[in-house]
Amino acid sequence: MSRVIKDIDAALKSYPYLQRVTEDGYVRVRGKIPLIHPEKGEIDRYEVLIKFPESFPRCFPSVIETSNKIPRIADRHVNHDNTLCLAVLPEERVVSKNGISFKFFLDKVLVPHLARETYRERKGFYPDGEYAHGYEGIWEYYEVKLGLDDRTKIIEELEMIARSKWPERNHKCPCGSGLKFKKCHNEKWNEIIKPGHDYVHKILILLKGNLNETN
Numbered sequence: 380m381s382r383v384i385k386d387i388d389a390a391l392k393s394y395p396y397l398q399r400v401t402e403d404g405y406v407r408v409r410g411k412i413p414l415i416h417p418e419k420g421e422i423d424r425y426e427v428l429i430k431f432p433e434s435f436p437r438c439f440p441s442v443i444e445t446s447n448k449i450p451r452i453a454d455r456h457v458n459h460d461n462t463l464c465l466a467v468l469p470e471e472r473v474v475s476k477n478g479i480s481f482k483f484f485l486d487k488v489l490v491p492h493l494a495r496e497t498y499r500e501r502k503g504f505y506p507d508g509e510y511a512h513g514y515e516g517i518w519e520y521y522e523v524k525l526g527l528d529d530r531t532k533i534i535e536e537l538e539m540i541a542r543s544k545w546p547e548r549n550h551k552c553p554c555g556s557g558l559k560f561k562k563c564h565n566e567k568w569n570e571i572i573k574p575g576h577d578y579v580h581k582i583l584i585l586l587k588g589n590l591n592e593t594n
Contacts, residue, residue: 383431383481390482397427406431409445412485414494423497425449427489436478439471442489449496453512456492465492467516469582472574514589517582525567527554530590534583540568541580 384406387399397410408429413421426446432438441462451457456464465471465488474488498506510516521533536553539545545560545568546553552563572579 383435386436386481387431390480390485393482394485397429408440412490412493414490414497423493425493429489436475436480438475439465439479439488440481440484444493448500455496455499456509456512463489463492464512464516465489467510467520469517469520469571469574469578470510472578476574514585517586518589521571521586524571525554525564530586534587534590536564536568537571537579537583537586540572541576541583543576 384399387406387408391397391399391408394410394412396413397408400407400409408427410427412425412427414423414425416422424446425444425448428443428445430441430443432441442465443461444457444463449455449457449463451461458464466474495505495507495509510519518530518533521537522528525533525536527533527536532554539553548561548565549559552558552560552565554564556563
């Protein structure tokens, strides 16, 4: 934990309105995050409570927006426990698999997320699109990655990826395009497997269960 504390303290040098606290024996970060436009100055400000799961830095910290500016609904990417949904699970796994610093999380994940929420509140839509919340977001992630909209086909490919049943490079791609695997889904599969076989298998179980529930 001492390494995590050092990492937190290093990051907070760039975020003077946040501070490290200890609550019920756990290290937390509380405070305010101002959103600064390079020309307009401060355009918004959020209060947050940030918690650190045991698996951090190989996962995102959990964040509760305590100023209650973001509606507590799924369409605004807020989970049932009031934590912010900062990314779909596969996306988070790819980013944090090898560990992330707390400053990276603040700079590249949390602050951009809050900026998008401010934009959404003022304009009525997100500036760069979005994945849906929950299972739909995970489905959309793999639909984009594989270029498929047939969820049964997505399950079939994820099963092959998870079980290391990859076609030979010169064999026809299992997606049905008629192209050789090396010219079609080879790179896409390599991208999907980055979080590891165990993780893809875990996601596969979740999606198969969801598909059975919705059919």
